[in-house]
Every structure is written in C-alpha cells, then in structure tokens.
Amino acid sequence: MKRLIPVLKNDGVETDLIMLIRTILATSKEIAFRVGQGELAGVLGSTLDENIQGEVQKKLDVIANQLLKDMLLEEDSVAAIASEEEDHAVPGNPDGRYIVAFDPLDGSSNIDVNGQIGTIFTIYAKRDDVPHDSDEQFVQAGIKQLCAGYVLYGPSTLLVMSTGGPTRCYTLDLTHGGFLLTTPEMTVAHESKEFAVNMANYRYWHETIQTYFDNVLYASQAFEKSSMRWSAAMVGDIHRILSRGGTFLYPEDKRAGNDNGKIRLLYEANPLSMLIENAGGQASARGQRILTIEPHSLHQRVAVVMGSSSAVAFFNRTVYES
Template identity: 65%
Template sequence: MKRLIPTLKGDKVELELLMLVRTILAGCKEIAFRVSQGALGDVLGSTLDENIQGEQQKKLDVIANQLLKSMLLSDENVRSIASEEEDSVVPGAADGRFIVAFDPLDGSSNIDINGQIGTIFTVFAARPELAADDPEQFKQTGRKQLAAGYVLYGPSTMLMLNTGGATRCFTLDRTHGGFLLTNEAVSIPKQTAEFSINMANSRFWFEPTTKYIAELLQGEVGPRNKRFNMRWNAAMVGDIHRVLSRGGIFLYPKDNRDADKPAKLRLLYEAMPMAMLIEGAGGSAYAESSAILDIEPDSLHQRVPVIMGSADEVAHAVSFY
C-alpha cells in the first residue's frame, strides 16, 4: 500500500498544496474519531441554532466546522476559507497562497441514525490582488480547482481525492493513522442500471425530471428495455461514493417547493468538488444543461441542480432538459 504523501509527490503537486491537504485530513481524522464515539462522545442531537442556509445545526455540524476552521486558519498558506456553516468568507494569512471551501459535515440527517456522513472540500489558488476577506476570491470556475475531495465516515474511513489527474481512493489505516492508497485510478462505467434521487420530492419536480424518472421506472417494458434500481442515502457523499465505486447516476434537480430555493445543493461546497472527482473518474457532471465545472459562482452559497455519474446515462438524462 502507498501512503498519501508519495502519491502526491509522484504527481508533482507542490509541497505547499500537499501540506494543506494534510492539514484538512488531520481535521477529518479527528472528526472520524468523534463520529465513531457516537453517543459516547456527546455529539448526537441538534443545537438551537440555524446556519446561513436556514437549516438547524446538529452538534456534530458545529464541532466539525470549528475543527476544520481552526486547523485551516492556523496554516500560513491559507488566505481565506469559506464554509457552508459560515455566513461569509473567513480571512486567514494575508499572503496565503490558497483558499479552501468546505462542507464540514454532509448528510447531517444521518448523524443520529449512524448513517453515512462525510466532509467535502475544495482548494483553489488565492487571487493575490484581492483581500483575504473578499468573497470574490471564490468566484472561480471548477476547472481552476487545485484539489478536491471528500472523506466518507463509514465502516471504514475513506478519502476520494483529485489533484488534477485521476481520481484516487485512500483508506484510513487506524493502526498507523495514515491514509493509504487503495485505488490509484477510480473508473466509473459509462453505462449503468442504477439511479439515485429523492423520490419524496417527485410531486415538486419539473417536467424534464418527471419524464426521465418515469422512463427509468418503466424498466423492461419501457423505452430503455432494462430494469433500473434506485438507491438513496440522503447524504451526497454516500451516493457519490457508490457512483464512484460501481457506477450509477445521481440527481438532485430543481423543483418548485420554494421559489427562492429552486435547487438544493451548493455549487462551491458540494457540486464543484464532486464534479471534479466524477470527471477525474471518467464520468460526467451537469447542472441540467451546463457542465458544473464551467460555472463561475455568483455568490458563496449559490445553489445548482445536479446530475452526475456514468457518462452515457448523464448524457441521456441531460437530453431531457
């Protein structure tokens, strides 16, 4: 097994970026320990507060955000950070070379049932002409990501990481405390018979989504002439990990539940980093008709519809839009 450091050096990733990724992973290892303790660690349940998204915060949301925030702000190479749990940009070192955005704990509804949850992160080069607290720092397309990944806290703690080439998978060795390379080139099959979507929202979908999912549900007697199975984890990290592991398509489309929030997932904290991982594994990632990695954020907490996974199936789904 290869450790994380030689693997990144082999890709000629600069040392500063390597050390920044290690800082993020140090925070994730601490979160993994807290998750593993469950009720023994007093991390279950909700707080009385809401985050900037208007969502009630879980105790572990707050803990994970504070851990990553503290560790990143102590890194002299971090100029700015943006978190799904923070109202605005948090400045770091004035001359830091990198900016980091993260969702400290994706899948919060799964915390209290011991379900899949994870941390999602992305790293960009800082824009030296802008102040550290300027949100314009983060108005960069996903093609400019230097690194993106997630850590999945499951039966084993796993890291999916992309630094510009192939998407790679690492597993946390709890004996020695390091992430070891377990798949050096993740590959998503182009075709699939598995889809992931929240069917509870079906009455709110717009026509293209309704038609596409109806086609899948017809199975062998429909136009696709094959049976499709549905899987849903209620945590993007879990659903995307399954897609990266064995193929599939994941959708979180626009709907008409709330005119002010037609889309659910955040571009910067969720869609962009996941799109980099998916494309690095040979898949496709779209916000309906636009490639996610080509979208430049217009705000820190911008939301977008998401369709990503096996390339042929994504192309077919996108054709409905």
C-alpha cells in the same frame, strides 16, 4: 500499499499544497474519532441554531466546522476559508497562497441514525485582484480547483481525492494513523442501471423531469432492471457511483428557492464534479458542465445530475433538449 505523501509527490504536487492537504486530513481523523464515539461523546442531536442555509445544525456539524476552522486558520498558506456553516468567508493569512472551502459534514441528517456522512473539501489558488478576506475570493469556476476530495466516515474511513490527475481512493490505516492508497484510479462505468434521487420530490418536479422518471421507473425498456439507491448523503451516493457506476440526480423544482436547484455549487457540486470527471464520468447543471459555471455568490445553489456519462447525457437530452 503506498502512503499518501509519496503518491502526491510522485504526482508533482507542490510541497505547500501537500502540507495543506495534510492539515485537512489531520482534522478529518479527529472528526472520524468523534463520529465513532457517537453518543458516548455526547455529540448526537441538534443545536437550537440554524446555519446560513436555514437548516437546523447538528451538534457534530458545529464541532466539525470549528475543528476545520481552527486547524486551517493556523496554516500560513491559507488566505481565507469558506464553510457551508458560515455566512461569509473567514480571513486567514493575507499572504497565504490558497483558499479552502468545505462542507464539514455532508449528510448530517444521518448522524443520529449512524448513517453515511462525510467531509467535502476543495482548494483554489488565492485571487490577487480582490482582498484576501472577501467572499469574492471564492467566485471562481470549478475548473480552477487545485484539489478536491472527501473523507467518508463509515465501517472504514476513506479519502477520495484528485489533485488534477486521476481520482484516487485511500483508506485510513488505524494501526499507524495514515491514509494508504487502495484504488490508484477510480473509474465511473459508462453505463449503469443504478440511480440516486429523492423521489419524495416528484410532486415538485417540472413535467419533463417527471416524464423522465416515469420512464425510468415504469415504462421504458431502456431502463429495464433500473434500481434506485438513495442514502440522503450526497457524499455517500457519489462514492457508490465512483465505485460501481450510477447517476446522482437532484434537479430543480417548483418550490420557492429551488428553481435553480438545491445543491451548493462551491461546497458540493464543484468538488464532487471534479472527482466524477477525473474518473471518466460527467456532471452537469441544467445541461451545462458544472465545472464551467461562473459563480456569483458564496452559497449559490445549482441543479445536479452527475455520474455515468451515458445516463447523464440521456437525462439532458430528454429533459432539456426535447
């Protein structure tokens, strides 16, 4: 099996970007160790604080966020970072070439029950038209991502990443501490009967979305033998889709603040869309390709449907073109 660095070099990735990716992954190994220790390390449970999203922070959220901040801000190549847990962009080296955004622990509600969680990250080139420490550094469409990936903490620690080419999967080899290439090219099946959605939100959905899921679950022969999978961690659901097909859906609803969706564009939707598209799938928000959305704020949210292209296209036709 090939090691990560030779694969990146063979893909033509610049040395500075390779070194930055190595820093992110070194931090992810430390997070993986803390996750594996669980209660033994005293990292379970919640803090008394809320993050910028209005969510109660888990202890491990705070630890993972601080680890990534500390490691990335030591990198000369990093001009600024943005985290789901931070109010604003955090400045790094004014002369740095890159900016990095991350969700330190996606699916943190699963921490205390030993469920699926992961770190999502994305890297862009620094903008030269705005100050290096400005939130506007991150006001870039997803198609400008240089690298996107996630580290999934589970029975094995997996890295799924694309630097513009194929979406590849690597497995952390605990014997030498490096990531080894285990799936050279992940491919999302064109069609699939599996879907991931939080059905508890049915009561809040608009009628066209409710009708779509009524057909999926009960009525339409086109969806015969459909099965729902929901892990309460987007990173886990997307990994399953990359591995065997399916669709992840988190549409907009009628609740205050959710009229444009709930998934964070910068920290979740853009990097995961890049991985899905580079594996042959599709990703859209209210019928628009997610990677073409021009963002307007650091913590912007969007509605999401991504995965098997046939299912995504059918959802968009049914909900937005009917």
